[in-house]
Amino acid sequence: QVQLVESGGGSVQPGGSLRLSCVASGFNLDYYGVGWFRQAPGKEREGVSCIDSSDGSTYYADSVKGRFTFSRDNAKNTVYLQMNSLKPEDTAIYYCAALSKPISTVEAMCVFSIYRSLYDYWGQGTQVTVSS
Numbered sequence: 001q002v003q004l005v006e007s008g009g010g011s012v013q014p015g016g017s018l019r020l021s022c023v024a025s026g027f028n029l030d031y032y033g034v035g036w037f038r039q040a041p042g043k044e045r046e047g048v049s050c051i052d053s054s055d056g057s058t059y060y061a062d063s064v065k066g067r068f069t070f071s072r073d074n075a076k077n078t079v080y081l082q083m084n085s086l087k088p089e090d091t092a093i094y095y096c097a098a099l100s101k102p103i104s105t106v107e108a109m110c111v112f113s114i115y116r117s118l119y120d121y122w123g124q125g126t127q128v129t130v131s132s
Contacts, residue, residue, distance in 0.1 A: 047110030
């Protein structure tokens, strides 16, 4: 069965940390660009961090730069999003998605919503809540 499964979400206080995992099954994630997206209630889905499979370049949204780190473990067919110094505005459902088609830049694959439909697979999402 081809799927992406996220885990690691939860509730933390401001300043806390979480590590999200996204495990791929049924396909080799090595050959896919991968993005982490989030959607807060009443807001559009936004790209948080993406990695380009062709050159390994990584993009981070300004709102998370310096706090979040994207990594991948090819042996485990898994990508991670380490989230530190969490803020209440990071509260959202976080999704990972895999993209086989080349996009011009890693920023474009993350930022522009017109490319979202090109992603091959999406996970079901994991809730992250940051609150005191």
